[in-house]
Amino acid sequence: MASGGQGMRVCIVGCGAVGSLFAAHLAQVDDVEVWAYDVVQPHVDAINQSGLKLVGEADITGAVRATSEARELPPCDFGIVATKSMYTRAAIEASSHAFAHGAVASVQNGVGNEEVIAEHVDRVIRGTTFPAGHLTEPGVVHMDARGDTWLGPFEPRPASMDAVTELAKAITAGGMNTKALADARGAQWTKLIFNAATNPLGALTRLTHGRLCEQPDTRRLISQLVAEGKAVAESLGITLDSDPDELVDHAAKVAYEHRASMLQDVLAERATEIDALNGGIVRFGAEQGVPTPMNEAIAALIKGLERCGRRP
Amino acid sequence: MPAELRRVCVVGAGAIGGLLAAHLSRVCEAWVLTRRPQHAEQLNQEGLRVSGKHEFVGRVHATADPSELPDFDLGIIAVKANDLDNVGLRLTGLAPQATMMTIQNGLGAEAVIARHGDWPLISSVTFMSGTRRSDVHVEYELDTATWLGPWAGTGTDQATVDAVAALISESELNAEAMSDLVPAQWSKLIFNSAINSVSALTELPHVAAFIDEDEASSLGHVVRSLVHEGKAVAAAAGIELYEDPWEMNMLAVRRGETAHSDYAHLPSMLEDVLAHRPTEVDFIAGALHREADRLGVPVPVTAAAHRLIKGKEASWRAEVKA
Numbered sequence: 001m002a003s004g005g006q007g008m009r010v011c012i013v014g015c016g017a018v019g020s021l022f023a024a025h026l027a028q029v030d031d032v033e034v035w036a037y038d039v040v041q042p043h044v045d046a047i048n049q050s051g052l053k054l055v056g057e058a059d060i061t062g063a064v065r066a067t068s069e070a071r072e073l074p075p076c077d078f079g080i081v082a083t084k085s086m087y088t089r090a091a092i093e094a095s096s097h098a099f100a101h102g103a104v105a106s107v108q109n110g111v112g113n114e115e116v117i118a119e120h121v122d123r124v125i126r127g128t129t130f131p132a133g134h135l136t137e138p139g140v141v142h143m144d145a146r147g148d149t150w151l152g153p154f155e156p157r158p159a160s161m162d163a164v165t166e167l168a169k170a171i172t173a174g175g176m177n178t179k180a181l182a183d184a185r186g187a188q189w190t191k192l193i194f195n196a197a198t199n200p201l202g203a204l205t206r207l208t209h210g211r212l213c214e215q216p217d218t219r220r221l222i223s224q225l226v227a228e229g230k231a232v233a234e235s236l237g238i239t240l241d242s243d244p245d246e247l248v249d250h251a252a253k254v255a256y257e258h259r260a261s262m263l264q265d266v267l268a269e270r271a272t273e274i275d276a277l278n279g280g281i282v283r284f285g286a287e288q289g290v291p292t293p294m295n296e297a298i299a300a301l302i303k304g305l306e307r308c309g310r311r312p
Numbered sequence: 313m314p315a316e317l318r319r320v321c322v323v324g325a326g327a328i329g330g331l332l333a334a335h336l337s338r339v340c341e342a343w344v345l346t347r348r349p350q351h352a353e354q355l356n357q358e359g360l361r362v363s364g365k366h367e368f369v370g371r372v373h374a375t376a377d378p379s380e381l382p383d384f385d386l387g388i389i390a391v392k393a394n395d396l397d398n399v400g401l402r403l404t405g406l407a408p409q410a411t412m413m414t415i416q417n418g419l420g421a422e423a424v425i426a427r428h429g430d431w432p433l434i435s436s437v438t439f440m441s442g443t444r445r446s447d448v449h450v451e452y453e454l455d456t457a458t459w460l461g462p463w464a465g466t467g468t469d470q471a472t473v474d475a476v477a478a479l480i481s482e483s484e485l486n487a488e489a490m491s492d493l494v495p496a497q498w499s500k501l502i503f504n505s506a507i508n509s510v511s512a513l514t515e516l517p518h519v520a521a522f523i524d525e526d527e528a529s530s531l532g533h534v535v536r537s538l539v540h541e542g543k544a545v546a547a548a549a550g551i552e553l554y555e556d557p558w559e560m561n562m563l564a565v566r567r568g569e570t571a572h573s574d575y576a577h578l579p580s581m582l583e584d585v586l587a588h589r590p591t592e593v594d595f596i597a598g599a600l601h602r603e604a605d606r607l608g609v610p611v612p613v614t615a616a617a618h619r620l621i622k623g624k625e626a627s628w629r630a631e632v633k634a
Contacts, residue, residue: 204624205620206627217623218619274529279529293537293613294616297534300533304514308515
């Protein structure tokens with residue numbers, strides 16, 4: 001067991017692929033007690049029976065107490081919300097009682113999740129994470145990629161910097177590198193702009209990330225979407241961590257064959273996270289008076305594609 | 313003097329070509345030039361069946377070999393826009409007295425055919441629709457009109473256009489001759505640019521979502537943007553539209569909903585997408601995109617649609633390679 005948790009209780013809200021990565025790693029820290037709240041009963045049962053197992057880029061099993069009944073959650077020092085963004089509201093409404101004296105972080109995709117969490121919780125942490133995984137069977141998650149996580153106080157209803165640092169240290173001690181920042185917006189918007197410029201285009205064209213970047217036509221569209229996102233970020237006074245356009249070209253080399261998760265969602269007739277990605281850029285743009293016509297059009301086309309998935 | 317129209321040759325027996333050939337076979341001698349010899353053979357043996365709005369079997373003459381075609385008075389080029397150049401090559405030197413009529417979606421078909429011969433050209437746009445059920449069977453769905461007009465600079469006289477429209481009407485399809493087709497052609501171009509692009513990208517047939525503007529992310533806004541950009545290009549080109557493309561969108565959706573509750577039209581570009589065939593996007597949204605660039609009109613959404621559909625086509629080529 002690693003150390004560094006100082007007797008902390010953490011609840012993962014939404015223990016799917018990404019939530020499971022956090023839960024299993026945190027459970028490696030000897031004085032951290034990890035709970036998981038998830039609505040998928042077979043996954044919950046498997047975790048309670050045999051622990052939460054990670055394979056792939058990690059090979060660990062964590063002792064996690066899982067439940068599908070939010071009222072069973074004890075008071076927690078921290079929450080980490082890892083649901084898909086369209087389920088944030090339902091998840092935090094159900095579980096907020098556990099965080100009456102705690103702080104809650106979002107490690108979800110897109111923007112707007114912290115705002116929803118802050119409607120129900122007093123101390124909120126803005127977060128962005130890059131590790132990825134997928135559920136292989138109940139209780140088992142394949143970790144596809146390692147990567148950093150950034151946490152910072154959510155400005156309108158902030159957790160203290162001490163609390164942010166404490167959570168970051170615990171996650172890092174568990175084996176997932178996490179940085180505490182006074183302003184985590186740069187990291188979040190860098191990932192947001194990257195995802196919003198690439199994921200929906202992959203879904204609309206069915207091209208892998210590498211091929212999307214090879215075609216001058218589609219590469220140009222990526223840059224147009226990035227430019228709108230950067231303009232909105234700039235109007236919010238956010239300094240990006242890195243240039244999303246450069247991340248796009250880097251990913252074209254290292255993730256050439258990657259297929260957009262949004263395309264997988266559409267093909268599986270699941271709702272996409274478009275509202276938190278391009279929809280988020282559009283909403284913040286509208287508030288700031290920054291036009292985002294390309295992001296609007298792409299968001300509407302993805303909405304149409306979602307309807308097509310639901311076509312009988 | 314209008315040319316006498318005793319023998320017609322329809323090139324391409326897809327849905328539109330098939331409907332024209334079968335109907336015209338009832339009022340004149342109708343030939344069909346196909347790509348595949350077996351297709352021609354089957355048409356000669358079985359005729360061409362029409363079902364739906366009309367029910368009959370048209371007796372057509374068919375061949376896949378242009379040299380077997382007798383001289384004809386009217387050629388109707390009813391292939392996909394991407395095949396026009398190839399068809400032009402096959403027709404080179406044939407039927408020097410004929411008038412040729414194009415009926416493709418979008419812009420530019422006439423210019424492709426004009427490269428291959430000195431025929432007087434008629435351009436047309438059609439709103440009728442059908443579905444090709446087999447090589448010898450086409451279903452007639454929407455009995456809306458086909459509009460015809462002379463193509464400028466090729467010496468087509470209006471009397472010939474009138475005669476062709478009269479012949480098509482006599483065959484019981486709806487046709488109307490105009491002296492200037494450009495306003496109608498552009499109305500349909502803009503309509504197609506919006507509807508076919510959105511349909512190709514969302515894989516939705518032309519359903520009520522195309523007129524829905526209730527929410528910020530409703531699909532109707534994209535259709536509206538595409539129409540708006542197309543109208544700006546038309547205005548810059550000095551073209552007054554015959555109909556408002558947004559009204560055409562509303563009308564088509566309502567017709568789909570009320571007259572045929574179980575029928576939502578599958579735009580031809582969606583059929584191409586579902587079959588992983590090259591689309592006509594370069595002649596539709598792509599044509600507007602090019603005109604816009606030439607005239608200096610910003611059309612960001614049209615350009616995006618054009619680029620995304622080219623990207624989607626590229627994904628099928630990647631599949632073949634893989």
